[in-house]
Amino acid sequence: MITVDTIARVRRAYFVQKKPIKAISRDLRLARNTVRSIVRRRKRQSAGTSGASSRCRDWGRSLLRWMRCLPPTRGVRSGSA
Numbered sequence: 001m002i003t004v005d006t007i008a009r010v011r012r013a014y015f016v017q018k019k020p021i022k023a024i025s026r027d028l029r030l031a032r033n034t035v036r037s038i039v040r041r042r043k044r045q046s047a048g049t050s051g052a053s054s055r056c057r058d059w060g061r062s063l064l065r066w067m068r069c070l071p072p073t074r075g076v077r078s079g080s081a
Contacts, residue, residue: 006030007038009028010024011038014035021039025050062076
């Protein structure tokens, strides 16, 4: 299993130290395909992270609009005392 520490080492080696994928796989004893997928995953995360959050934000706005249209519920109790 790949830990967060390993992912950080791969990213640091590739993006900061500018090491090739083959050297990273040799140093960290990982398969080259694993190193490639970690590097690609990094690029995908930075490219499009606003999709889910914008949908939630839109839903929240709709919910607030809907709640403003409801009459106030003062004095209403749920359940028996």
